[in-house]
Amino acid sequence: MTASIVFDLDGTLVDSAPDIAAAVNAMLADEGYESLDLATVISFVGNGLPHLVKLVIEHVGLDMARHAELSAATLAHYNRASTALTVVYPGITEVLETLQSRGLKMGLCTNKPEAPARHVLDALDMAQFFDVVIGGDSLPQRKPDPAPLHATFDALGAKQQIYVGDSEVDAETAHRAGVPFLLFTKGYRKTPVADLPHHATFDDSAGLIAAVDQLLGS
Ligand SMILES: O=C(O)COP(=O)(O)O
Ligand SMILES: [Mg+2]
Incomplete structure (x- = not known):
C-alpha cells in the first residue's frame, strides 16, 4: 500500500531561524529598534509570519495598528535573503x-x-x-x-x-x-x-x- x-x-x-531572525531584525532596525536575539525569535516561530510579527510588536512595544505594514516589511526582508543562513x-x-x-x-x-x-x-x-x-x-x-x-x-x-x-x-x-x-x-x-x-x-x-x-x- x-x-x-x-x-x-x-x-x-x-x-531557518537565523534568516527569520535577520528579517525581523532588519525590520526592527528600519524602525530604530534594537535586534532581538535568536532564542527570542525562535520562541515566536510556529504560527506563521503574521503571528510572529504580532509577537515582535508586543515584545518591543511597536504600534499594533501597523501590524499589516510591519508584516509586509518583514516578509520583504525575508524574501530578499531567505536562504543566506x-x-x-x-x-x-x-x-x-x-x-x-x-x-x-x-x-x-x-x-x-x-x-x-x-x-x-x-x-x-x-x-x-x-x-x-x-x-x-x-x-x-x-x-x-x-x-x-x-x-x-x-x-x-x-x-x-x-x-x-x-x-x-x-x-x-x-x-x-x-x-x-x-x-x-x-x-x-x-x-x-x-x-x-x-x-x-x-x-x-x-x-x-x-x-x-x-x-x-x-
Ligand atoms: O512560519 C512559521 O511560523 C513556522 O513554519 P513551519 O510551519 O514550517 O514550522
Ligand atoms: Mg516547524
Missing part, C-alpha cells in the same frame, strides 16, 4: 531520497507563506521531493487548524498517513487531523516532549527513518 508522509518545514527539515538538518536530504526511492508520496505543510517556502525548497535543492506544498497563506486556515494538513494528504492521495513536525502547532494539527505524528525533538519546540501528543519522537535523521519504518511496519 502506498503511504504518504507530510513534513513541516521550519525547525523540522531546515534550520538557512541549512538543511544533517542527513535529511538523504532521508528524503530514501523515502522517495521507496515510492512514498511526500508533501510539505508549513505555516511559512507558500512563496518563500517554495523558494527555500528550490534554493536548498529539495523541491523535487514534494508533490504538494501548502503554505500558511495557501488556504483561509493555517495550522493548528487541521484543514491544511488534510488538504496536503488529500492531494497526495494515499491512505496511510504520517505527519512529521517539530512544534506545539504541529502536534496539535496532527492530533486534530487524527494522523500519526513523529516529533523532531531538536527543532523550535518550547513545550516538554511529554506534554505534546505524538506517536514517536526522533533526534536525528537515523531516528526519523527508524520511526517511519516502525510506523509502516517495514
Whole structure:
C-alpha cells in the first residue's frame, strides 16, 4: 500500500531561524529598534509570519495598528535573503531520497507563506521531493487548524498517513487531523516532549527513518 508522509518545514527539515531572525531584525532596525536575539525569535516561530510579527510588536512595544505594514516589511526582508543562513538538518536530504526511492508520496505543510517556502525548497535543492506544498497563506486556515494538513494528504492521495513536525502547532494539527505524528525533538519546540501528543519522537535523521519504518511496519 502506498503511504504518504507530510513534513513541516521550519525547525523540522531546515534550520531557518537565523534568516527569520535577520528579517525581523532588519525590520526592527528600519524602525530604530534594537535586534532581538535568536532564542527570542525562535520562541515566536510556529504560527506563521503574521503571528510572529504580532509577537515582535508586543515584545518591543511597536504600534499594533501597523501590524499589516510591519508584516509586509518583514516578509520583504525575508524574501530578499531567505536562504543566506538557512541549512538543511544533517542527513535529511538523504532521508528524503530514501523515502522517495521507496515510492512514498511526500508533501510539505508549513505555516511559512507558500512563496518563500517554495523558494527555500528550490534554493536548498529539495523541491523535487514534494508533490504538494501548502503554505500558511495557501488556504483561509493555517495550522493548528487541521484543514491544511488534510488538504496536503488529500492531494497526495494515499491512505496511510504520517505527519512529521517539530512544534506545539504541529502536534496539535496532527492530533486534530487524527494522523500519526513523529516529533523532531531538536527543532523550535518550547513545550516538554511529554506534554505534546505524538506517536514517536526522533533526534536525528537515523531516528526519523527508524520511526517511519516502525510506523509502516517495514
Ligand atoms: O512560519 C512559521 O511560523 C513556522 O513554519 P513551519 O510551519 O514550517 O514550522
Ligand atoms: Mg516547524
